Amino acid sequence: MGTEETGMRLDRQSLLKLAAVAGGAGLVAGRAGIADAMRAAVWAETGRLQVLDWAGYGNDGGQAMFAQYVQQHPANKPQFTYMTNESDALAKIHAGQKPDIFRPYVGWVKYFATSGLVQPWDPSLIPNFKHLNPFMVKAGQYGGKQYGIPADWGFDAILYRTDKVTPKAKSWGLLFDDRYKGRIAWFDDLEMITIAGLYLGFKDPWNQTSAQLNQSKNFLISKKKNVRLTWSSETNLWEAFGSGDIWIAYAWPNDWVQMKKKKLPVVYMRPKEKPISWVGMFMLLEGSPRTQLAHDYVNAWSSTKSAKWLEDNYGYGEANTVARPSSSDLLHALQLTNPRAVAEPNAHLDRDIPQRALYARYWEEVKAS
């Protein structure tokens, strides 16, 4: 690690050489030449690329997703720290952590774009950008600028064991079903307030009135007795679900894939109130000293090869529309041929919550009660 870092460090002499090369190229070839020289100057960015990402997307199994980047910059492998959700990342960044890239989801685009913490990307530096789903690309924009580069996408829905559970209806209600007391797992996130609102039939679960918020909170508190676990990391869920301690869970498509791998009889149910869909959005931190490397990293994630790998192995969709998974089951389940699979009328695309702090407080109260 140490040698790699020193390998990237520039002395004054080579910096001058680099400037001369860039200048010379400019004289000879004009603007395009400068751009090329700038691209060549990537190695001038020192220090390892710092990525703040979710578990499973770093050196803990997600290596295939950024293999192209590692090939391109063997001396500057990314260094990972992990986030459990966007709030966690927000606290870490405010507390002084300085990642170059991190990955909030689509509901947070507006929040981060207006927070002053991130800067827009330059899509022209991402050759694979042209393959990305235009609907998702648009969802990553704010004020006409590309703050988020869409990557993985999928749904929040319900996973259950068919040998133990008979749902009364295809509904989010299964997460609250009194018949399965002690067998249910929720997700440890303020999104549970939104889901409660969705189930209770509120008009806009992402922007509930204070009466509705209270109703959602009290509803969750009244149903908490049925819940054995609120999971915050997938491994946590897999362990509890895989060992038979949990039969019903709020889950992501990857959890369904993993439980099927364990030969458990499971169904990933699409509730009639519709699942909530999400799109991972790579964001570039304001003041990042490694923007070129960051663009290359995101380009690697956007490649068709990476996208197919993600679909095959994690059961998530990828914004790259050229990629197709090997299994037709998965193709069907994720509706990968439908470019608007994450949008209405198919699913509710996760969105900005204007009163996010209040939602969070209510969710904390649910857990503490």
Added chain:
Amino acid sequence: MFFVLPIVIVALYSFNVYSLFPGPHGFTFDAWRSFVHNHIYIRLFWKSVKMSLIVSAIIVALAYPLAYYLALSGTKRKYILLLLLIAPFLTSYLLRVLAWKVILGDQGVINSFLFWTGLRSPEHPLSQLLYSRFAVMLVLGYIWLPFVALPIFVSLESLDKRLLEAASDLGASRLRAFWAVTLPLSLPGVIAAFFFVFIPTLGEFVTPSLVGGTTGYMYGNQIVDLFGAGFPDWETGSVLALFLIIVVAVLTIVFSRFLQPQQVATD
């Protein structure tokens, strides 16, 4: 310096003098006021106090005979036995907590045994064993047992054995000697041991987050969530953390006189 300064910083966060988010902020009691008025946090604190009290009391009661045997039975192997008691603590804390998951789960060691003996049917395992308040208390007790046994052992070891001989010479039965001599003189060790466990378990968050599920959620988890995993609310988080520090500090001061053996011995 290294102790006080961080606490002062936390206090400044709790009064919104410091704020995680840039933008206008100033001195305010808001977070303290809502903490006092919001019974949820106080109730959660009380729940954690009860859990810690039960854990501390039970393991002190369990550790005392153990320490008594090691210190006073005169066995030559006492240091080997002591080493055996401490041996599990050479492995990682997390590993030991996770091992309990294997033991307590629905398909775990205990339930499998119950199925095998026919005491429970596989359809109805004892599911209160894991992801429950019980699981948290059991694992905490296990983790902290040696920390309780050691201070009691030390206080019994340093006991002047001639006092016991004198008691016996004066016609006291062994039980009476225990009540009148051994127990009072080892009390400082017992109380120290009690607080050795009570204070850290009160703010515990790792064990409950691993084996506690929804019912084993403790005050420490709430602090962690307020600082990070939930939408960051450092103001309220700092209030909760400070409240914990204050309670622990008061308890420490009140009982610190019990922690000074010489003073008690001369009383």
